[in-house]
Amino acid sequence: MSRMKSLYTGTTPDTVEILEVDRPVPGPRDALVRIRACGICGTDVSFLHLGGIPAHAHLGGEIVPVALGHEPAGEVVEVGAEVEGLKVGDRVVVNPQGPSGVIGCGARHGALSEYLLVENAAVGRSLAVFPDHVPFDVASLNEPMAVARHAVNRSEAKPADKVVVFGAGPIGLGAAIWLKLRGVEHVVVADVIPSRLEKALAIGADAVINSAEQDVTGRLTELHGQASNALGQPRPGTDIYFDAAGAAAVFNTVVGNAKWGAKLVMVAIQKKSSEIDLGGMLRSELTLIASQGYPTEIFEVTPELVEHEDRFARLISHRVPFAEADRAFEWALTPGAAEKIVVTFDD
Template identity: 30%
Template sequence: MRAVTCRNAELAVEDVPTPDPARGQLLLTVLRCGICGSDLHARRHCDELADVTAEVGYDGMFRSGDAVVLGHEFSGEVAAAGAGARLKPGTRVVSFPLLRAAGAIHPTGLSPHAPGGYAENVLVQDALTLAIPNGLATDVATLTEPMAVGLHAVRKSGISRRQVAVVIGCGPVGLAVIAMLKASGVRTVVASDFSAGRRRLAQAMGADVVVDPTEHGPFDDAATHRHLVDAPTVFELALGAVEKLRRLPLVPWWRVWQAAEAVGAATPKHPVVFECVGIPGMIDQVIRTAPFFSRVVVVGVCMQPDRIRPAMGVNKEIELRFVLGYTPRDFRDSLHLLAEGKLAPQPLITGTVGLAGVDSAFAALADPERHAKILIDPSAAGDHIA
């Protein structure tokens, strides 16, 4: 089969062996595969990523000298089924990208043991594979994986519908977060990005306020949402609250405070911030500029070492949460949100390319004004982006 391999940051179309599905596995004919921002990063920074995953106990991530077939967000048609598989040949599917191989479980498209979807065929686990429902278009179904990243981040954030969400960075990950925030009923979503093209996509995904950070900071309107932006206001809130509570007859002030804590009413109003940029300095910048008591959800994957000032986070009581990928339930729910028409991510798809054009697609994705999500169609001829 034909596939795009990555070795020493170089992409090449090669003929590689077509894999055979083992028990509980399926061989798919790849219909579409999205080019993910993590693929762009991994091409240049795979060794740093492999070092991190080795520290947490997984040593199967590809390194620069390996030949790996990238691609973990794909849709396909079942071409062959191993023993015990449920899904039959001819079924259109998407699949959670994990594969049993070489005596372990490997992330599809990020390990030489689990070649990905930049190919005519890809091997998947039947147990993690879902039939595409409701006649959902193949292109849209391919977005199940990136949408699942957004859904997982929103769920892990613990945001309520009345809280303000602030999304920093409107690349594909930030756009997926915006779409899932609105699908979850969050009333106010503020999106910030330097790119005018990405700001337009943020609006298309449902952002209520779109900010150009060269003109307007994402937290400039914090006071209008009754978010606290300086220490004197926090001090006044603490002292003023006790003074008011002490005027209550018969009830000790601390009992009222305790009751308020029990129902979540004692914490001052604050936004939930989604950091979706993933470059050095962003987390520290968010901690420095966000309102007091903000919850910061780190979704962007920074591949380089970074620095923050813990004292700033402590003084503002900033809460940091880091999120990774998604769960099988997130993946399933994202597919069904797409199939039920509760998400409309079609504006994210800005181009389609054949295997021969993947290298040029990587270059094109460096310009945020031109593209957001380019899909690979392994059956397409030529090297131009359609």
């Protein structure tokens, strides 16, 4: 049987290891994809912190390695006889939570591998074809941009809404792009890292706030005008807040600033937080909207990602060869060291 290289969590926490494993053999309903680029997600980093995942009790509860990666783009190299609408040579992005089963995130297959088996391959459900002119690294943004798109869809933002996105990582910046493409007239991005704020302006944000140095309330009032909560207390005129940071300070800042009828869309994985000011939420009738994954958006985003590829390409801060994946994860493990890292595979 042919062999391939695949990236797993290492034998100790915060390390990775490239292992040689059997190359998957596709069945009549499957497709085999040669991976050409795969993004690194915060979920991958979480598995690194654990050193893997706990095995079943009958295995003694030991930590077992995890195959990493769920943001792939690649080229089809084998197609099962029963697969329709797909051919060898097609460039594809893959749904890592689709009908073919989970990819990465503790599953049997990870996309940070030379090859990926897409079981029960179905175009439009488990994978989608994209044009040859789109670089593989940009195409690998499809999955995280679907996460951002779902958050924006959940917000039901309208053109006249005034919006602020807290957190200028890939999801926050992706949300800002989708908001502008949706026609929202004024989008602010807030973060504590100047380089991220510069990138926010480059991808189309109308204004930025350095929340480590600036008065968020004053700046939002300056940008969005003044409104009030249900008690008539002055509040910025911001209509929709996005939490793409997951820090307690963001949640509390939103509650403290929300006008009557404002919305908060929570898309970040929340870190351990302090008590929530429920009274503040009541005084503003703040609507909390949770956004998880991409129930319908995974391939909804693909045509627009293709159309606006130059804009989305700005989100990538580092491109690292697969052979140097350990270096890529060193950056990913260091807060503020990188924004969006894409692992690339040789031609």
